[in-house]
């Protein structure tokens with residue numbers, strides 16, 4: 001058996017964790033703004049939350065505090081799905097777009113929720129690494145291009161398109177308002193992107209990826 005084909009790529013925010021819900025609470029608490037979930041149609045929080053550049057910086061500082069990360073809720077159905085795949089011999093690789101300085105808090109959260117995984121990587125998915133300092137090790141999308149997966153689970157439409165088109169991997173796209181614009185999915189990626197409304201649909205669609 002080709003072990004590289006038993007690797008499953010899993011994103012964390014808004015795939016395993018209810019990150020946007022926590023961010024919405026922080027937005028209300030610190031900026032006195034409320035943006036309903038259904039109105040978050042842009043992955044770019046500055047636009048979806050209507051924040052100025054310096055507000056975004058302050059907001060992200062608050063959002064990346066260890067306590068803020070540790071208090072994000074687990075998405076229902078995520079752990080049993082990963083446990084099932086692990087038992088069946090799949091390797092769970094977590095690839096997050098969070099900045100690498102959140103590693104300790106991220107690992108604590110994964111432990112707290114007993115999320116099975118063989119690896120956690122920080123990936124500059126959105127071209128933000130320039131803000132992360134130079135002494136940290138992160139992958140970029142070119143590094144990810146060298147990897148092989150039998151399935152990816154993502155919520156970023158841009159990253160899903162990259163994975164489907166460049167790695168030719170099937171992508172379970174967790175449905176959210178910010179990834180619903182079909183015009184942003186090019187034809188060459190379309191047939192590999194499967195929209196799933198939650199983990200029960202992911203497992204039903206990919207019982208044996």
Ligand SMILES: [Mg+2]
Pocket residue numbers: 011012013014015154155156
């Ligand atoms: Mg995400």
